[in-house]
Amino acid sequence: MAKPRTMYDKIFDAHVVDRQDDGTCLLYIDRHLVHEVTSPQAFEGLRLTGRQVRQPGKTLAVVDHNVPTTDRTHGIEDPESAIQVETLAQNARDFGVEYFNELDTRQGIVHVVGPEQGFTLPGMTIVCGDSHTSTHGAFGALAHGIGTSEVEHVLATQTLIQNKAKNYRVTVDGVLPEGVTAKDIILSIIGETGTAGGTGHVMEYAGEAIRALSMEGRMTVCNMAIEGGARAGLIAPDEKTYAYLKDRPKAPKGEAWDAAVRYWETLASDEGAHFDTELRLDAASLPPIVTWGTSPEDVISVAGAVPDPDRIPAENKRISKWRALDYMGLKPGTKITDITLDRVFIGSCTNGRIEDLRVVAKMVEGKRVHDAVSAMIVPGSGIVKLQAEAEGLDKIFRAAGFDWREPGCSMCLAMNADRLAPGERCASTSNRNFEGRQGFKGRTHLVSPAMAAAAAIAGRFVDIRTWG
Amino acid sequence: MDAFIRETALAAPFEGSNVDTDQIIPARFLKVDRTVGYGSFLFHDLKFESDGTERPDFVLNQQPFRHARILVTDENFGCGSSREGAVYALSDYGIKALIGPSFGDIFYNNCLKNGLIPVRLPHDVVAGLREDLLRGPDREISIDLDSQVVTLPDGTLHNLEIDPFWRECIMKGVDEVELTLGYLPEIESFEARYLDEMKWINR
Numbered sequence: 001m002a003k004p005r006t007m008y009d010k011i012f013d014a015h016v017v018d019r020q021d022d023g024t025c026l027l028y029i030d031r032h033l034v035h036e037v038t039s040p041q042a043f044e045g046l047r048l049t050g051r052q053v054r055q056p057g058k059t060l061a062v063v064d065h066n067v068p069t070t071d072r073t074h075g076i077e078d079p080e081s082a083i084q085v086e087t088l089a090q091n092a093r094d095f096g097v098e099y100f101n102e103l104d105t106r107q108g109i110v111h112v113v114g115p116e117q118g119f120t121l122p123g124m125t126i127v128c129g130d131s132h133t134s135t136h137g138a139f140g141a142l143a144h145g146i147g148t149s150e151v152e153h154v155l156a157t158q159t160l161i162q163n164k165a166k167n168y169r170v171t172v173d174g175v176l177p178e179g180v181t182a183k184d185i186i187l188s189i190i191g192e193t194g195t196a197g198g199t200g201h202v203m204e205y206a207g208e209a210i211r212a213l214s215m216e217g218r219m220t221v222c223n224m225a226i227e228g229g230a231r232a233g234l235i236a237p238d239e240k241t242y243a244y245l246k247d248r249p250k251a252p253k254g255e256a257w258d259a260a261v262r263y264w265e266t267l268a269s270d271e272g273a274h275f276d277t278e279l280r281l282d283a284a285s286l287p288p289i290v291t292w293g294t295s296p297e298d299v300i301s302v303a304g305a306v307p308d309p310d311r312i313p314a315e316n317k318r319i320s321k322w323r324a325l326d327y328m329g330l331k332p333g334t335k336i337t338d339i340t341l342d343r344v345f346i347g348s349c350t351n352g353r354i355e356d357l358r359v360v361a362k363m364v365e366g367k368r369v370h371d372a373v374s375a376m377i378v379p380g381s382g383i384v385k386l387q388a389e390a391e392g393l394d395k396i397f398r399a400a401g402f403d404w405r406e407p408g409c410s411m412c413l414a415m416n417a418d419r420l421a422p423g424e425r426c427a428s429t430s431n432r433n434f435e436g437r438q439g440f441k442g443r444t445h446l447v448s449p450a451m452a453a454a455a456a457i458a459g460r461f462v463d464i465r466t467w468g
Numbered sequence: 469m470d471a472f473i474r475e476t477a478l479a480a481p482f483e484g485s486n487v488d489t490d491q492i493i494p495a496r497f498l499k500v501d502r503t504v505g506y507g508s509f510l511f512h513d514l515k516f517e518s519d520g521t522e523r524p525d526f527v528l529n530q531q532p533f534r535h536a537r538i539l540v541t542d543e544n545f546g547c548g549s550s551r552e553g554a555v556y557a558l559s560d561y562g563i564k565a566l567i568g569p570s571f572g573d574i575f576y577n578n579c580l581k582n583g584l585i586p587v588r589l590p591h592d593v594v595a596g597l598r599e600d601l602l603r604g605p606d607r608e609i610s611i612d613l614d615s616q617v618v619t620l621p622d623g624t625l626h627n628l629e630i631d632p633f634w635r636e637c638i639m640k641g642v643d644e645v646e647l648t649l650g651y652l653p654e655i656e657s658f659e660a661r662y663l664d665e666m667k668w669i670n671r
Contacts, residue, residue, distance in 0.1 A: 017658040018651055024633040026651060028658060030669055037498050038551065051645070057671050066499065080499035124669070131550040131574055145550035145574050149581035149644075157648045159655055163631065195486050196544040199573055229547065231573050252668035260668035295486050316542055316595070320485050413495045413549075422518065434490040434548060436513050 004270035006167045007234050008202040011142040011267065015125050017159055027162045030124035031141075032154050033110045034061040034097065036088040037415070038129030042152035043091040053095040055158045060119055061092045062100040064109045065415050069378050069405035072102050081416060095155075108381020108407040111135040111223065111349035115215070116383055118248025122237040122264040127154055132349045132431065133232075134225040138218035139245070140237035140267050142202070145226065165231060166276040168201035169269075172209040174283040179465040181359075182217030183351060183429070183448035185209065185281075186224040187289040191299035192279060198230030201277060204269060205235050209283035215244040216355035223350045224431050227296040236268035290336050290461055291433045291446040293324035298433070300336060302451065302463045308332035327435055328443050329423070336461050339445070343426040344375035344456040345438070346402075346449055348412040351429035352380030354387050356449040361393040363453035363464075369401035370459030376403040376418070378410040402456070414439045427455040469583040471641030474612040475564045479621075480527050480536035481598035487541065488548035489575060493557040495549075506553060507560035538609050540598050541568035543591070546575025555582045565611050567618070569594050580634040583641070585611055587618055589626055597621075613639055 005013070018026040039061070046052070053059060066081040076082040085102060092099035100107040106117065111132055114120040122140035127133060129151040136143035146160065154160055170189055190197075203225050205218075213221065218235050225233030242261055245251045252260050287301035298321070300307065309321035309332070325332070330339070346352075346360055357379065369375045377397050379385040385407055388394055394404050411418040412430035420426055420442025429452050433444040447455065454464045462468075497509040515526050522529045528536065539558075545568045546554060555578045558566075565585040579586040589597075597620055601607050606621035613635060616628040637644055648655075663670055 014662075018654050020633065022632050024631070026648065026655070028655070028662065041502055041552075045645075049643075049645070065495075078499075083501075084499055121669075123666075129550060129552075131548065133550075147550055147552035147555070147574060147578035147581060149552060149578065153645050153648065156645045157652075157655065158659070159648060159651075161633070161644060161648065195547055196570060199544070199570060226548075226574075229544070229573065250671060256668040260666075263666065263668075295488075297486075316483070316485055319483070323484070413490075415495045415499065432488075432490070432548060434488045436494055437490050440494075440513055440518065 004273040006269040006273040006275065007140060007204055007236055007267050008142065008167055009273070011123055011125065012164055014123070023163055025162050025164065026159045027125060029127055029154050029158055029160055030058060031119055031126040032059045033114055033126070033128035033133070034059060034151065035065055035110050035128070035130060036063045036084045037065045038148050039091065039151055040084065040087050041148050042155055043095065045152040046095070046155060051156045053097060053155045056096040058158060059097045059155065061088055061097050062107055062110055062113050063088055063102050065409045065413065067102045067408040068416050069408050069410045069418055072406060076102070078417070105382040105386060108384065109349045109352060109409055112352060112380035112384065115139065115219065116248070116381055118245050118251030121245065121251065121260065122241060123267050127160060131226045132223050134230070135219050135223040135349055137222035137225065137233040138215060138235050139241055140234060140264065142232055142234070144232040166201045167274065168198055168203040168230060168277045169275040170203060170205050170279045170281065171207040172205065172281045172283050173207045174209055175212065176209055176283045176286065177465065179450065180286050180288055181448040181450060182213050182220040184286055184289045185283070186221045187291065187296065187299045187446065188281060188286050189279070190224065190228045190296050192281070193228045195227060195295055195297045196229045198225065198228040201230050202232045202234060203228065203230035205233060210235060211238070214355055215240055216353045219353065220350055224296065227431060237264045288448060288451050288464055290451065292328065292330060292336070293321060294327055294433055294435050295324065296431070296433060296446060298324060302336050302461055304336055306330045306332050306334045306336070337463060338460065340460045341373055341427050341455055342424040343420060344373055344452050345411045345426055345428040345430065346376070346452050347378030347380065347410055348430035349380065350431045351449045352378060352384065354384050356429065357384065357388045357393050359449050360453040361396045363450055364400040364402070364457060365396050367400055367457045369456045372459050373456055375401065375456040376405055376411070378405045379407045381407050411438050413437060427452045427461065469581070469638070469641055472564070472583045472585060472638050473614050474610065475537070476608055476610040477537035477564060478532060478535055478607050479538035479540050479601055479609045480533035481601040482527060482539045482541045483598065485543040486547055487545045489546055489551050489554040489572070490548060492546065492554040493551065498551055498553045502556055505560045506556040507562065510557040510561040532607065537562055538565045538567065538611070539563055540594060540601060541566055543569050545571050547572035550574045552578045555579055555584055559584050567594060567597070567609070580638065581644070583638050585613065585638070587611065587628055589618070593626065
């Protein structure tokens with residue numbers, strides 16, 4: 001009998017074009033997502049060497065990082081952003097790549113668009129010049145971020161030079177309590193592993209609590225695999241995966257669909273497959289999480305208090321965490337629910353999908369955003385936006401005093417005009433609380449959409465398990 | 469990329485674990501065309517006050533470290549975003565190599581692709597090295613990719629571990645796209661078989 005394999009082993013093996021004696025592999029790439037920030041130099045490289053995009057049909061380009069989230073029917077004001085967006089449009093034209101521009105309903109954050117279009121499918125290898133490509137692992141696809149040199153390599157060859165990573169499995173048993181979400185699961189995992197815990201691994205998420213998540217929730221979990229150091233996250237496809245993908249514009253149809261599902265059903269890790277590292281969490285014990293520092297590993301329960309770095313034995317880590325507290329303007333022992341906010345950002349490839357917006361609408365319906373808070377909601381794509389508007393969610397948001405914007409990456413990384421002013425404190429549904437991530441000297445607390453919504457209303461963090 | 473074989477240069481200690489690529493280059497600079505050079509964006513918000521004046525407490529603003537060509541870092545340097553701009557900024561500034569206990573995964577790969585040598589040495593060795601560099605006066609480190617040896621200021625020798633494939637690429641300054649295109653027949657035959665088996669993958 002064949003040796004039991006993990007899902008990662010199976011997908012990797014199925015894509016090996018060539019394997020050298022030292023283990024270096026040439027891996028075939030099924031899908032390549034391209035955006036405006038990490039691609040210009042890659043296309044320029046092709047031009048300089050007279051090369052073509054080898055498989056334009058396996059490539060999809062969309063603008064997301066740079067685009068303003070205000071009305072863009074009259075063009076993009078910022079000259080550098082406008083050039084980068086126009087460069088992608090030109091490259092897509094020159095190299096025959098399908099492209100969703102900033103006025104296209106299908107435009108949005110690459111990691112929202114891929115699944116939404118059925119461009120992302122189980123069993124595939126998927127890459128993009130963006131670290132949150134791990135999101136697509138929610139469908140049982142081997143998906144990870146690459147640098148610009150690798151973008152050029154994939155455009156030119158439809159392959160990537162890779163060494164096999166190790167297998168890591170995180171099992172989340174049991175049932176999540178009310179008010180605790182996919183975001184709290186992944187933040188708790190990162191709290192356990194640290195931001196480097198997954199380095200050199202592909203992380204598979206399994207267990208009852210993961211199976212119970214919607215596809216949106218699974219995407220939230222895999223999205224932040226990179227924040228735990230893992231290059232890719234993976235969740236075995238199941239009926240929910242197939243129901244999400246069926247009849248999507250770029251998903252296979254008819255007999256091809258049936259053949260695909262038969263193959264996808266073989267992808268799950270075999271009984272007895274070897275994992276180099278394992279972690280188990282009990283969903284029932286997880287609280288809503290708030291980050292207090294400048295690394296996604298700095299997690300604490302909303303019912304807790306800012307920790308004291310002096311209790312950390314390792315000197316370098318102690319210094320780093322004191323520095324984080326200083327940057328965040330917080331003191332050890334401060335109750336999380338005593339932290340007041342200036343801004344709330346709801347959106348991003350982590351939490352900018354329709355399900356996230358439905359949760360927010362439920363939390364804020366009939367209420368008002370706190371006077372001291374400015375709150376914005378940025379849908380993950382034009383299709384998410386249309387869907388939300390069809391359900392009347394935009395009216396609930398506006399009535400509550402939220403700013404309802406056009407789709408894009410927005411204040412997750414502050415490349416466009418959406419950013420924090422120095423010293424401003426923000427509850428954000430995005431993925432990184434790094435120094436300056438949301439604007440120079442801005443202070444970011446990562447939370448779930450439900451926690452961000454409640455914080456917008458209350459003007460401070462509240463424990464949504466007992467609030468309202 | 470430019471070939472790298474060996475280099476002896478001044479090294480600076482760079483404190484802090486989990487230094488992410490947003491610190492190495494804030495996202496707003498990624499809109500800039502690479503041809504203008506990314507060196508002035510390196511560690512921009514750590515290096516400068518909001519009015520553009522240098523922050524005197526930042527190591528690369530201090531003598532002699534402002535002339536450093538090697539950085540000695542702490543755990544998980546370069547974690548976070550996949551932006552190759554972080555490596556462009558280091559390279560364009562003049563950094564030739566990094567020495568640390570561990571690096572962010574995508575960042576590590578991006579370094580190799582630009583001929584910036586990321587050297588992994590044990591945590592204790594690197595921590596001691598940062599202290600030695602701060603104290604001085606000997607602050608030169610030699611990195612020899614050919615013999616795979618790193619020579620620290622105190623004269624101790626350490627093995628430079630690096631994937632043999634990438635070592636050769638960097639020493640020869642190879643264009644890896646060219647290298648892979650040498651495997652085009654293998655790619656084409658794989659593709660024909662694979663896409664025939666997996667018809668659903670085609671669009």
